[in-house]
Amino acid sequence: MNYKEEKITIGDIADALGISKTTVSRAISGKGRIGSETVQRVQEYIKEHDYRPNPLAKGLANARTYNLAWVMPGDSEVTDLPFFQRCMIGISEAASERDYDVIMSLVYDDDMASLVRIVKNHKVDGVILGRTLVKDERIEYLKSQGIPFVAIGSCSYDNVIQVDNDHLKACSEFTGALVLKGLKNLSLIGGMSTHMVNQSRKRGFEEGLETNKLAVEKKNIYMDCISDSAINRAVEDVLKKNIDCIVCMDDRICSQVLEHLRNLRIEMPADIKVASMYNSVLLDNVVPAITAINYDPKELGYEACKVILNKISGEEVALKTLMGYNILMRGSTN
Amino acid sequence: MNYKEEKITIGDIADALGISKTTVSRAISGKGRIGSETVQRVQEYIKEHDYRPNPLAKGLANARTYNLAWVMPGDSEVTDLPFFQRCMIGISEAASERDYDVIMSLVYDDDMASLVRIVKNHKVDGVILGRTLVKDERIEYLKSQGIPFVAIGSCSYDNVIQVDNDHLKACSEFTGALVLKGLKNLSLIGGMSTHMVNQSRKRGFEEGLETNKLAVEKKNIYMDCISDSAINRAVEDVLKKNIDCIVCMDDRICSQVLEHLRNLRIEMPADIKVASMYNSVLLDNVVPAITAINYDPKELGYEACKVILNKISGEEVALKTLMGYNILMRGSTN
DNA sequence: TTGAAAGCGCTAACAA
């Protein structure tokens, strides 16, 4: 355990033990027939000298980089960062279990230069896409390059490996649960309809109503509320109607809805109930606590990473993996 | 421009052009003497076939990985994420200009496993540290390994390359500016004193007062206000005194101070002024706008990355680089 | 069960 220990190679081990490099290599990888005694000796030597194979050399021989790319929008909203951060944590964890590392690629709306560079330069064995659009250039590019990739979230492209929260089921069940609580007049306030996730949530909402024999009132569904003012307008519109509960499509929308209600001096939950299809730290400090669907982005990242690593190793993988959720019924709908 | 083009190597180019691999290599790197005509031909061929050198092979030959590690706390506060994100953007930009990529390493308080793995496995040529502590295990580890690294932010260790905002100067000037505005009774509310940055800000505050011939009242300086309730207590204490202006050490503290003032129905700036030593998106929507010091984390990241890349290339680099700032005098101190 | 040798794609002495 010297400071700055000089780098030891497979050849050094071979010399020290009086065997060949081939044998050492096999003892390490476990491939091919080897005497178990030899394996022992090699393993011991490795432990003792803290030997680590050089991933470049290994990679060169195997056509592998032992790196993955993690693509996230460089211009993501502040409110999206916690999601990506927790994804990352899961990804890092899964990657390191297989001695892989994760290269960041920040992609802006139209400019994929960073992703293209990484892929063209053969810097990674696979790619994890952080968020997908209904029409997504990056997916088209990656497909054209034939490099393994997985999308976190759903997309409409054929034959794309996806790992997603089960939004449809969750939102349907969530909506149903609200209805069963006696909230029959629901209004949905949602974000960009170009996001797959928002499309699923909307469908889930509708299915939840239908399952409970309630009509879907298009006029009570407000999509594409991008700006705060759009959300505010939707809230004001809702208040003119006979609505029991505002269902917010995500945490950001929910927190804006809450703020606007506060400004309007509307009491929640006395005057109107509020629920969110996505729980997050943004809603942590609200009183009373917000009824919401809870997912774990870390699990999402972890699973996505495992899937793509399996794919890279040549295993068959499911085209779509859906992650669980739990529904938190809390004070905001009482 | 085929789909999935098969990988072309330096050898293919050599064959196609009837020259040797060495010549091709030289034509690409520009090292050694070469006929300019040859360079031309090679360059053309490369353009046409969109050839990219294999970084693994290049790395193996040069003992380089063409990767940097970017270390950030895995458990960072939500409010810190925008800072790290903007740093990242700058880092990515600088890295890609030199055909480098950035590997993420999320480090938790006590567990450096991820960093150690990356370094031991020789996955990177250098490391960028996202935030430093007064006593920082990671710095000690990296020093012991002799791997080039740069710290964003300052630290007390000898011989560590640092890139930081000029907090001391900024805060001193900032404090001075407040005093010149007639706010002579200042109170400082600050975070953990184990953070270097907080130590600098505190010193800057004190120097700003001293420069203006004002005494430093220890009792008006509240350090280590970690929790919201600690901040609230500090605010309440301040209100009992004859204080003109609360100087908040960072954006998070400031936004909590503002919230508490609101809850207490204290008017800002009528009853008391507020200023922040760190501007951020957290303060964007406050009315009136908050007087604050503005830095650009992206520049910080960009510079840090350039410095470490220079160091890796064997250049002499400054041990300490200080980045500029600007002071925004706004409504909150009028 | 083990080893010799070639090869992954690139660089860099050394020669020519």
Add this chain to the structure above:
DNA sequence: TTGTTAGCGCTTTCAA
């Protein structure tokens, strides 16, 4: 100015 050759550290046929 260009080419030959060896080598970076590892894997993998093919032989022994």
